[in-house]
Structures are given as structure tokens and as C-alpha cells.
Amino acid sequence: MSLPAPNLDDRRFQQLVDEAKRYVQQRAPEWTDHNVSDPGVTLIETFAHMVDQLIYRLNRVPERNYLAFLDLLGVRLFPPAAARADVTFWLSAPQPEPVVLRAGTEVTTTRSETEEAVAFATTADLFVVPCELERLVTGAAGGAPADRTDDLFSGRDVPAFAAAPSAGDTMLLGLSSAVPRCAVVIRLDSKVEGIGVDPRQPPLVWEAWDGTGWSPCEVDSDGTGGLNRPGDVVLHVPATHTPSVIAGARAGWLRCRVVEPLSGQPFYSESPTVSAAEAFTIGGTIAAEHAETVLDEVIGESEGVAGQRFPVSRPPVLTDGEPLVVQVSDGTGWQEWSTVEHFGGSAAADRHVVLDATSGEFSFGPAVREPDGAIRHYGAVPPKGAVLRVRRYRTGGGRAGNVARRAISVLRSSVPYVAQVENREAASGGVDGETVEAAKLRGPLALRTQERAVTVADFELIARGAAPAAARVRCVPAADAGPGGAAVRVLVVPGATADTGDELRLEQLVPPREMLATIAASLDARRLVGTRVLVEPPYYQGLTVVARLRASGAAEPARRAALDALYRYLNPLRGGPDGDGWPFGRPVQFGEVHAALAAAPGVSMVEELRMFPADPITGRRGEPVNVLEIAPTALIFSYQHQVTVAEGA
DSSP: OOEEEETOOOOOOOHHHHHHHHHHHHHHTTTOOSTTSSHHHHHHHHHHHHHHHHHHHHHHHHHHHHHHHHHHOOOOOOOOOOOEEEEEEESSSOOOOOOOOTTTTTEOOOOOOSSOOEEESSSSOEOOOOOOEEEEEEEOOOSSOEOOHHHHTTOOOSSSSSSEEEEEOOEEESSSSSOOEEEEEEEEOOOSOOOOOOTOOEEEEEEOOOOOEEEEEEEEEEETTTSSSSEEEEEOOOOOOOOOOEEEEEEEEEEEEOOOTTOOOOOOOOOOSEEEEEEEEEEEEEESSEEEEEEEEEEEEESSTTTEEEESSOEEEEOOSSSSSSEEOOSEEEEEEEEEEEEEOOTTTOEEEETTTTTEEEEEEEEEEETTTTTEEEEOOOOTTTTEEEEEEEESSSSGGGTTTOOEEESSOOOTTTTEEESSSSOOOOOOOOHHHHHHHHHHHHHHHTTBBHHHHHHHHHHHHHHHTTTEEEEEEEHHOOSSSSEEEEEEOOOOSSSSSOOOOOGSSSSOOOHHHHHHHHTTTBBBOOOEEEEOOOOOEEEEEEEEEEEESSSHHHHHHHHHHHHHHHHTOOOTTTTOOTTTTOOEHHHHEEEHHHHHHEEEEEEEEEEEETTTTOOOBBBOOOOOOOOTTTTEEEOEEEEEEEEEO
């Protein structure tokens, strides 16, 4: 969007009127009637009104010129970006025929008295394909698979793994059809329990065959406790699931594989068995975005001249999807005109348009008079009377779409057999459109970098422009980047919405591959020749705080307030001394954690405090420290703080 100029007709004159009245008291004390009904006061207000306009316009000229210069430099406001979330549709019961949810199916959050519902729409068709169990194959690590289907369907107890299970043992389930993006229930029964494992953390992973290898399945719930008892395992099958031939049978294959246990984790001493098994589809998952799609919108009629502009009816326009196309009617059909960044390389016959995404305005190429007097057209001109339409565009976006996990729960579109909808992870990627003030700050930086990545600030500026959904970007030069062979490391932290308060999960802080790839491609086009760039997430150093507090009142509210204070202060996005995210490489001091707890509402005393470094992936905890040092490429991450509170005496 072109940077808007200030409103020069904004008129304020009360200060001038008051000052004139003070001069009247000094110069003409005999004039005592200062009410608005006095003709002299009317004259004062008239002159104040005129002077105020002159002063205001004079003071605003430098700002107007500044914005005009930025406009000439090509600085445009960044449009908003739409939040995305994977939405799971749960069926009321297994269906014998596929259930189809078409692209554009609308789901929303719950509307409250203070907040409007936030609407999302699915981005592709979802096919919830029915299935049933047809094959059971088991195999020991390194051994040949054995088909145990007949034993299973005859009611015998089938050992899931080898008699003495080891890492690599597998149990394969052949479904009647592939079920990509579907939620599948595996219902198992057995007469002999697997012995030795912790049912809360079994050393098992579930996977699906994708045609070239095994892709992990997300386990929604495991009612069997790691095949320890009869129950249901609910799996979310990846989109790459495809039928294949294994052990001589063609099916949609899933497998349960034994893995090496973590340190201290118990392991199977005897194989679990399966005496009955079935499988059925109970739902499916598809991506949805906080945006609406507008199809075949007529935006105007051409006048046959250069430089025409046509706005859409519902700005802003989201540009992070497929390229936008403007269609021009030639009387016999529709010609497609593609969008380009600018008209600098457009010839007179090129069907090009430029989109201002924030205002939603499409511009056709201008005609420029050359020094020799000739007229040069930058881009073709639609013929007079031609109807113009946009085949498809998306509108919406903004931070409002970054809703928490399971906030999406209302199915706005009517779909048979769907009983419930939810987002299992928080929506992310929603960014508001850029403000004029932000563009004024960005303009000088863009002028200095000239779209080249040379300094640390250049890398960070270009990365933020490539991925506005990134909450934080940090460029670490070679001297501080550490081992790895990259001259420059660009660390990316995505935006995340906590499920409760400021308590984030580690997986929420891992940027999507698409975001990293977009930043890497943008930097690769602008880096200096020979500069190696690595774009990655930072290392998250876990910290567990164990504290014993005394409350001034009730214990539970004080405990919750203390935990909130810890998760808020030790937060990579909104924590730290300044509240804008924990600084990269900044150590954690014992005293500042003590102060954060002591300032929590309801806490009267911190009786004991310990800080433990922790690995947020394995859960291992180190020895207590008074100062936790972290690397320049690392951020702090709150991991399972433990706070006990005693009520005040």
C-alpha cells in the first residue's frame, strides 16, 4: 500500500484561544467579559482558527515530504498474513462410505459476550476413508516378517513381538485401504499382558508406510498402556500414507515398532499378545486458515487508457498462496494477466498487473514520455469496455487468528456425520498489516541495505521481511556461531500462542520448515558470494525452578501466581527484563528469579529456591546452579517448574 499522507485538515485552536485571552488580561485589563458571547472573543476564535491551520500545515510538511520520499523509494506497507491450524473433524460413528469435507468448510471459535468468533476455512478437500483390519504381520528385529492373520482371526493369542522383545521388533497392521490424513482407531484385546514397561511411557512408536519409508503417526491416545491391556489406540495417519505390498499382501500398512528406552525407562521383559484386533476410521485432519476466499469478482470495466487502477471489494489481499490472476474479457473469452512486483521489466505487449495487497488495488502499466518525445508503455492496456475480474483471491488474516489449542470447536458449515471439530495445536502465522509508523522506521534501513545482506542487521531485516510470522530473528556472526561450518547463522523463533498463560511447549517454538525455507531462499538471493548461511531454530536451554514459598493468604492462588510469574519471566517470546523475549545468550541469575517470585501476587516470602538446568527433550536434569550460562545461539525455556506454597501463619 502507498504510504498515506497526514490529514492536513485536522484543526485544533483551543490553545491559541486561551493564549490570546491571557494576552488580553495583560494588555487590556478593562476587558473583563471573556465569554463566547462577546464579539471580541468571537474575533479571537476566528483568528485562532486561521493561525492554527497555518501552524499545523507548516509543521506537517516535513513529515509529508518524508512519507513521499519513502513512497518514491518503493517502500510499501506489508499486508497481513493469515494464521493456519490443522483442524480435526471427528465423526459421530464409523461410516461405511467416505465422508467428504470440501475445501472452504468453515469452522470457528466459540463466540463470547466480549469476543467475536474467529472464523477459519479449510484449504483443501478432506476424504475420511473407511477402513478395516485385514492383515497382521509380526517380525523380530532383523528377521523375516511372519503373517499371523489366520492365527488372529481364529482367536489365538499372537505375540506382538519376539519372546524376549528388543528394539526393532515390529507388529504390522494391514488396513483395507490407505487412510491419509485420517484418524484411525486400533482396537486391541489380549489375554496376556506385556510385562515390565511403564504404561505411561512405553518404548513404542507408531508409523505409516508412505511408499518409500515409514513416517511417524501422531498418537492421540493409547488406552492399552503400551499394549499392556485391552483398549483403543487412536492414531493420526500422515498425508503420505499409501497402499503397498508387504509380506505378499497389498494393504494400507501401519506398524508398531519397539524402540530403545530412554535412560531409566523400563523395558519389556515379555512380549504382549493380541487375541483380537479391529480398525476403523473415526475422523480426519486438514489445514484451515484464518481467511476467506472470494471467487470470480468483477472489479471494473476498462477505459482503454494506461495506468488504470481497480480495487477489490474486500481488502486486504493475502499473497502467500498461489499467484493472483486478473482476467480480462476480450469478447470471446477471458485472457489472464499475471501479477508482477513492478513494471520495470514489462514491455508494451506484456499482460502484467501490480497488486497493492494492503489496499487491494490492481494497477495496470503506465505510459511514460521518453526524452525524444516518444510514448513508452510499460505493460499492455486492456481494450476499452473490457470487463475485468479476479478469478480467486483470499482476504482476512491478522493476529486475531492465532488462537489457542482446542479453541476452534464450532462447525459453521453443515457436514453430515461430523460430531465434533477441534484444533489439536494452536494456530500460528497470523500477522497484522504493517502500520505507517513501522514503515517509517523500516524505510531508512531498506535504503541502507539496498536488498543486500552484508551486516548482521541486514540479515535480520531481510529475514523478517521474508517471514513476517517469525516472532524473533537473530543473526549470529561467524565469530559467535560456534562449530557447524556456517559463516552466518540466522536463528528463527516462530510466533506461538500458549495454551495457558505464558506456558509454552517446546514444539510450539520450532519454526515450520516452510518458514525456514522461505527465509533461506530470500537470504540466498541477497547474500554476498561466498557467504555460507544456515537458517535454523535456536537451541533451547531448559531451566527447572524448584521453590518453596509462603503465602500471605490462600496457598493455591499464590502457587498459580508464582508459576505464572516464572513462565512469564523465563519466556523466549515475551519474557526477560524488557518483556520482549529473553535475550539470546543472556545467563539466568539466581537473584532475578528470586525477585520474580517475590513479586508474584499473594507471595509473602521465598523460603527456598533452586535452579536446575534441564534437557526439555529427554527430561534429564543437572545439578543445581546459581547462574545458568547459555550459549550466544541459545534461549532459555521453562521446563516443568515445581512450586510448593504454605499458607501464612
